[in-house]
Amino acid sequence: MSALDRPAPAGSTNADAARLSSFASLRIRNYRLYMLGQSISVVGNWMQSIAVGWLALQLTHSGTMLGLVTAARYLPILLLGAWGGLVVxxxxxxxxxxxxxxxxxVQAAVLTVLSWAGLVKLPLLVAIMLVLGAINVFDSPARQSLxxxxxxxxxxPNAIAINSTLVNTAKLVGPGLAGIIIAALGVTPCFALDTLSFAAVIISLLALRQAEMRPTEREVRAKGQIRAGIAYICRTPELLHPMIMVYVTGVLTWEFPVTLPLLTTSVFHAGPEGFGAAMAVMSAGAVLGGFMVVRRAHATTRSLSVSAVIWGALICAAALAPNLPLALAALLLVGSGSITFNSSAKTLMQTSAAPQMRGRVVSIWTIGWMGGTVIGAPTVGAVGTASGPRSALLVGGLAAAAVGIAMLVVSRSVPRRSVPRAARDQ
Structure with a gap:
């Protein structure tokens, strides 16, 4: 029997067992398999993301057009995200x-072939990103709810934090590899490796033991279920307040695929290696932050608000850095702040949501965090083109700090509950 599969010591409760280790959830075989597949796939996903951003800049030499390509990936989530959560x-x-x-x-394989043949132009790249976004409408809520x-x-809470940490560990590898490969061989190998990476997730999902899973009761088809999900969030402060922060930061702050290419190329005059280094440094910071987050037993609106303020201040510091080395040092801390905020928000919403509502709650969270890019990416890209990349990054930092301060004020009137009612009723 593997050490990870060993049962908790006699006499200990589940809660006690969860505190035995920062990686207690990895004792569970199904979760361990799932995370292994996800971590490998995310390496490929980020290689594709970096390659798409670099290809868009090569084709257009425009921050606004880069924002358009990025936005196309998230437009289906903005339009159909709530329905995707209901399907889940x-x-x-x-x-x-x-x-x-x-x-x-299949989508990644098509992009690989088209890139190899030299057929990718801006309209086709936008169309491919729209297809990617359409798949994400169902993938994101299913992946997080599972x-x-x-x-x-x-x-x-520990499992969500480990998920964020391992995913960011993979993100540390992906952008760095992408920068090296693009500089040496171009973007096509990045697309090919992304195609292969999905095999890891498929194999891990097929290997899960059904008998050891805890299936959620499926929602029965009825009218008005999307409206019911939105109303449920609006009347639940533990969901509404984090959701507001997620929407503000999702639109204006989490636009690093737009702001960092502009910053590294236009301000510091670095090539693809510089962009890859910036993303890798952020991911390294996220990994370091993740090791602290996994030890948390719970999250509150107040702690999430504080993390938003700190994260915003760190982004502003990166935007004002006088040279690339100092910018990378600041981005290391930005990465740590990002996982603290992101993981805390996910924990709050998944533990506060009733099980039969979880898919819709996660999908509405995804609309803000990812779908908000439809508005934010072109906006931030236009700010970067008009006023400079530093201004684009400052917009995100100030937005995160402002919404964090606002929610700190609001949260004073909300009683602190470490284990929300919805979670206790599972």
Whole structure:
């Protein structure tokens, strides 16, 4: 028996077992397999993302057009995200996630062939990103909601934090490899490696033991279920306040695929290696921050607000850095701040949401965090083109700090509850 598979010591409760280790959730075989597949796939995903951004800059030499390409990836989420969450609540999440991984692999393979043949132009690149976004409508809520079916409630905050940490560890590898490969061989190998990476997720999903899962009761088809999900969030402060912060930062702050290429190329005159280094340094900071986050037993609106303020201040420091080495040092801290904010927001919303609402809650979270890019990426890209990349990054930093301060004020009237009612009722 593996050390990770060993049961908790006799006499200990599930909560006690969860505190035995920062990586307690990895004792669970299904979760361990799932995270292994996800970590490998995210390396490929980020290689594709970096390559797409670099290709868009090569084709257009415009921050606004780079923002347009980035926005195209998230437009379907903005338009259809809530419906995607409802589909997840109604269907088997593992089967749905397996299907999305197959579709992702096909999309990446098509992009590989077109890039190799030299046929990719801006309109075609936008169309391919729209297809990617359409698949993400179902993939993102299914992927995040599935975690609650792999671990028990006591392990859920730890599992979400580990997920963020391992994903960011993979992101540390992906951008760095992408920068090296693009400089030596171009963007096509990045697309090819991304295609291959989806095999890891598909294999891990097929290997999950159904008997050890904790399936959520599926939602019965009825009218008005999307409206019911939105109303549920609006009347639940533990969901509404984090959601406001996620929407503001998702639109204006989490636009690093736009701001960092502009900063590294226009301000510091670095090539693809500089962009890859910036993304890799951020991911390294996220990994370091993740090791602190995994030890947290819970999150609150107040702690999330504080992390938003600190994160915003760090982004402003990166924007004002006088040279690339100092900018990279600041981005290391920005990465740490990003995982603290992101993981805390996910933990709050997944533990506060009723199980039958979780797919819709996660999808509405995704609309803000990812779909907000449809508005934010072109806006921030236009700011970068008109006023300089530093201004574009400052917009995001100030937005995060401002919404954090606002929610700190609001949260004073909300009682602090470490384990929300919805979580206790599971």
């Amino acid at each position: 609540d109604r269907h088997d999440r593992r089967r749905l996630l397996t299907l999305t991984q197959v579709l992702f692999a 975690i609650s079916e792999l671990v028990d409630r006591e392990h859920l």
